[in-house]
Amino acid sequence: MAWIDRNRLFNILGYAGFTLCVVTAIAYGIMPEKIQYIWIGWLIGGPGVMAYVVGNFETVKTYLKRRSARYGANAAVLVMLFLGVLVFVEAISAIHYLQFDLTANKYYTLSDQTIRLLQGLTEPVHVTAFFQEAARTREEAKDLLSQYANVSRRFTFEFVDPDRFPGKARRYKVTTYGTIVLECGTRDQKVTELSEEKLTNALLRLIRKGEKVVYFLSGHGEKSIEDRKKGGYSTVKEAIQDQNYAVKELLLMRAHEVPEDAAVLIVPGPQKPLFPIELEMLEGFIDRGGHIFILLDPETQTGLEKFLKEYGIEVGNDIIIDKLSRLFGGDYLTPIVSKYALNHPITKNFNTASFFPVARSVAPADIDDPEVETTRLAFTGESSWAETDLEKLEKGRASFDEEKDKRGPVPVAVVSTVKIDKSKKGKEEEKNKEEGGNKSVSVHARIVVFGDSDFASNSYLNLSGNRDLFLNTLSWLAEEEDLISIRPKKRENTPVVLSYTQGRVIFWSSVILLPGVVLVIGIIVFRSKGS
Template sequence: MNKNQENSYIYILINLVKSTSFWSLISGVTGVFAFLLGGGLYLTFEEMSDVLLLVTSLGAILILLAIGLSPRAIAIFVSGRRGRFGLNAALMTLAVFIILLVANYFMFTNPNRIDVTATRFFTLSPQTVSVLKDLEDKNQKVVAHAFFVENTASENTKTTVEDILNEFSRKSENFSYRFVDPEINRSEALNFGVTKYPSVVFSYNDEQNYVVTNFTEQEFITGILISTGKRQKTIYYLTGHGELTSTSDPMFQKQEDYGLDLAIAGMQRDNYFVLPLNLQQFEVVPSDASVVIIAGPDQDLTDIEYEALVNYAKSGGRILMMLNPNPPKLFNDLIYLYGVVVTPQKVADAISNVGGETLTPLLQKANAQFATSAVHQNINIADDISVAFFPDTAALQTAPPEEFALRDHITFYELAATTPISWLVAPGEDPEYNVEKYTGQYTISGVIEATGTFEDLGSTQDLFKLVVFGDSDFASNKYFYSNDNGDIFLNSVNWLAEDYELISIRPKLVPYREFVVNSLEKEFVKWSSWVFPPLIMILMASIVWWRRR
């Protein structure tokens, strides 16, 4: 390169630097880049919103500066053929962007949602919506304070909590929520009595607080009900006759398989005050008993205990009775007063059972083995029960339907039954089927509503409600969390206690889905998602350019 060429390049460079068109171009390109980058990231990273808003504003200023530095050149460009095409493309892009923003705004502010998950995980139950609506009707303002430490481990849990609380806030203007980092605001956490993280505190009027550490829709509704002052009902479970009872060892944190600990914990989560009841000590059922639970006794009642339970039933009590095959006589006599007995035999089911064990009938909603509120109005215990099993269950024998039809004061509702290919197995008998066995559908759970005993000619007492099962093992620690066993137990308690809103707010199943691929398939997914979309766009752009060339 000779000296004249060097001088010419320097001359061109100096002219470019002096030219307003050059700086207009630099400002325009930089401004567009900063505006798009800052605006895009502003919508993505909330924690950097201040800096990104500054970058976006700076980009807009540079674009205006570019127009101000060279308005004539821009006017010529816009009025030209390329300018018109470019301007049209820019306006169309801007229009699409604005339409997306407006659509997103209306979708965000609209409380209606379309839940496409298989288990309707994000759909609130009707009873939850009713509880939230009551906040507005009663002008009660509830605030949820979610205490989460900012770390990656709790991010998924935080997302789940925020999804549920966000749906709550959309359904009621009187419900709001906020997230607090307890490591930064430790004093606030201590003021709410929170020492375990993560936790959610439901507060009403900044006075009544309820702490939740299990993050489900049901737990959150319980928190709202308790914080707004709903009365805590008392549930008693009978002891002293070999029943299932609390077996927790606080020192070793263990519990026996055939205990009632998980059922008790479930009732406590439903906002019940759960206490043992020894009738040998009190000789009367306490007047504050909302429900009395009798779970698998193997020893009989005394006459005084029997009379105490009969008096409780006749005073309009509520009893959940889970008896095993061949139960003690006076327990069977108690339900016999209302036309039902538990058989001494076990039920075997050849069609629907657990692992080929015919003495463990498996009841399935798909087989129409549960009676829902569509069959028995106002009895919704089994509405959301899909599968439950009852190891070594007995059958319920009742008076003939025509006998019940003659008694308007007493009604029996079948709640659950085996398949038609079932038979009874006597103690010590081979459970295998033989041709001499009578097969049929056997009731293993039922509901009684009565204002008099079976022998009465009419109403003689307050309305008594009884839910009876021919098995108690399904509610034990060993099987409580198997299938829907725990739910049908808790639903029975809720129905007897007339807490119908809790029946429909059981925790929803979160399905686990895994996309399993080998190494070649993984590489195909990766490269096809990286390469194919840009190639398709380049191909479309090339076709458009060729046609307009």
């Protein structure tokens, strides 16, 4: 059996180890984010270099005695000291960094609200961004996430290519590129639109203490949150749960009142009238400052029509017809909602069309109550109208009647904010007595009424802007729409415009003068050495 020469073995290990260390250093310079894998190369290559030194100790010792070796060692020590200073400065800058944003509109500076939120984090938050390796928006997302991570060590992030790691994308239920998943403990939030406002709001919902409860009224033929058929609301339930809300059904006759923990009560398309005692319970909920989301279908009499009029909302006994909907593959009874109230938090900056299959009009009622403030939230197009002759419509002979029908744009959603003055009672009654009697407090009840419930059903929720409109409304009712409102920053294009004279000066100074000076100096040095 042939034995490998000992010196040759050490040489092979040394050269291989040195090569591996160099390749690892280059890899680190190209992909510093992969440091958790790159250090393995140094761990393997280092012992190889050490083996070479041990195996050739006499040769190394003899070489170090030379004068050139001493000079080289001094240079190496200086280089190592210089590198050590650089590493020290890099380590210090990683902890205590200072950056300057020189853009005109502070494009690379986070808002004060976001900074305060990040500085107040008490739990680690990890972000997984699902972007393709070559996606143009990847660098923009990395810049934004890096700004968050620079403010707080508890905020970390990583990028995952869903094409290379489909299993991880499935585990997080990611179906679109550019999705960002925030995790804190067992909770998570998803962001599909990259902006500081969206990311910060998701972070706020993620670290929110406690769980808000959304109740769905049942017992009158409403849409069921457990129904997975086309007309059910199971998709809505999942969408609400994804926003970290608890979702429950509520049978008022059994509960005797709307529960105290109800953040929002949703009435999803009742088909039968509510009992008078149930309407009294709803009134009591509003008097407590409750928030109600009511979706009423056409050709139904639920008792809510008269009830809502007291709060400034009038529900029309009609059906909206929109001829424009035929262009989008629908029929006349599926109006397109493309106009929204720009001054309301629900629809601010909302510019996506929504589709309401078979809807009725909803408009502010003419009441004299200064405590009630109403806003038209969403409208159909100008080619639509609210048809009041339902018998004629059923026979297929509907046409616009100037005297009876409402010409478009027709409002299909109205918001009512009710200011309620009341005295603290119940659990605080004894405390109030000790402090000198009942205290007058003011609360604001919130009511939103849509003239259709099918737009949020399993068939239509993910159509165009339906989902966002529903969830925006829920967030406003749950008093979370104004957690963070950050005006988006735009990149400003400010080109440098030079006059003809300025352009010529720059050309001659940079292209002719400076290279000419270098050339002349070179000639002088060459001639001086030659002489």
